[in-house]
Amino acid sequence: MTKKLTNEEIIAFVKDKGAIKASQIYTEFEAQGYTQGQISGVLFRLKSLHKLIQPQKGYYQVLQSTNALLSFKLELESVYGKYEKAEVASLLEMEKSEMECYVQTLRGLKDLINKID
16 A cells, blocks of 8 residues: 655654755655655745745745745745736737736836845
């Protein structure tokens, strides 16, 4: 019977290590008999629940009050990047007023991101 990897096990491990490479998490838990699928599933769930953040690509860290603002900024940057790179064809189909609102909203979001430090 396959044993179940819990959120708490990964949170405890990451919290103990601080900011840790994803590969170290996989190495540790694969050595304990968990599959890559189990590990990636729990990591995905913990990120979705905002229990873990990725302060930089390939690293994980437990979300705490001291890094909550960083997490918020990373989320905003992700949203900004997604909509800044929208397909030109879909943008050209917008009415002029929609386009102006879209551009103003992106500028406002970028200003907000720049204010967070």
